[in-house]
Amino acid sequence: MAERKGMEVSIAIAEAASVCDVDCIAAYPITPQTHVVEHLSEIVADGDLDAEFIPVESEHAAMSCCCGCAAAGARTFTATASQGLALMHEILFIAANLRLPMVMVVANRSLSGPISIWNDHSDVMTERDVGWVQVFAENGQEAVDLVIMGHRMSEDKRILLPLMVNFDGFILSHMVEPIEMPTREEVKKFLPDFEPQQRLDIDNPITMGPVGMPVVYTEAKMAAEWAVRDAYEPMVEIMGEFEKEFGRKYKPVETYRTDDAEILLIMMGGISETAMTWVDKVRDEGVKVGLVRFRMWRPLPVDDFKKAIAGAKVLGVLDRHFSPGGPGGPMAQEIKYMLYGQDHAPKIVETVVGLGGRDVNFTDFDQIFDRCKTVLGGAPVPPFELIQVRGGHYGKA
């Protein structure tokens, strides 16, 4: 068992990429991801990791470089956030549809404007359709473990997809936490050398990324759909193997005190740490409330989610992003998709919280919980609501 050491989470993620023995890192620094790549460049410069560190001129170039590295058969890692992820946008589709394994950590941050460097999920939620595997970490240890598992998943012959590890900017990235960092030798046992299924090779030339005429494009998209869907089973299997090797248990959907709970709060990312403490407080007062958290977001773990919420009467959904003029937050939309038409489906109270770094505290959970209670008591389900906003969402403070 490795020892636990106090570390900034960004530094720990860089160390995790290092113990995974990555071959190529192409990255551009952006707040709040900067410490990840800064520390990785130090590790490479110090000679502690035999890797190519490519300091590129933009995130567009970073993702393009990563595609090249992965196509050449290198274990590839990068990190970004916010505007950087947005600048990668068009290349993200290409990485996924060319089936190029790589791991990218995203220190989730809001998008401009107004300019904001602080945390919410607007960066990643606008990249839901790119065809990557996407997971969310709750704390530093989980982020480290997901980077290690992520390489194994991404390179698994049954998956062969790029994988995005999301962790909240600042509230996780700049937090000092006790981290158990596996050694390179331990990781090597769990994560064997990358054996690419196909790669750029002058002796066996292939064309990657050709034109897809209308006669094949639809079939290519179907292949992409099943590539992500079919990643589910091997991902669960790899989580199981990780538990055997390192003792920490991970599953696609996490639950906390959901037994006999009538009201469940649904969320993802770091705010669930605060929410668990809040659940403890409210449970102590005898209220039946629990928490459900998505760890796996793509593929969408539909069955795990349905199992996790079974028996609940009201779900209070906490989105960290929304589509202006649209149907509300992305998580709530997808939960409705999963439950629509189902008998005895729970009612859904949709809220949006924690935008652009606004703290989510007990008072916010109390407020959401109160809304859920009125719905449980028979009140009509309110429209989606951005709570925490001065002036009130619908003009009623």
Place this chain on the structure above:
Amino acid sequence: MPKQSPSPNWQDMALGTAITEPGSAKYQRTGDWRSSGPVWDLDKCIKCGVCAVFCPEGCITMRADGYPEADMEYCKGCAICVCECWAACIAMVEEKE
């Protein structure tokens, strides 16, 4: 025959829609794009080969007797050879069924 089907079911597509057979573009019979094609007046031809050099499809070759010949399986009918010919000996002739 191409090793990869030009219209596979999605289950049979190469990983990441890669093209795994080098030179497979030759299976694209681009000749059927053509509505008119080049016809040489060999009496005027000076055997310079400029038409073959400029042909973007690379489908013009010089015969053993020194005159050019186009492979009409691939000629798209772009008429660049007509424009480039020094002797003005090539004419575009409309093709009808």
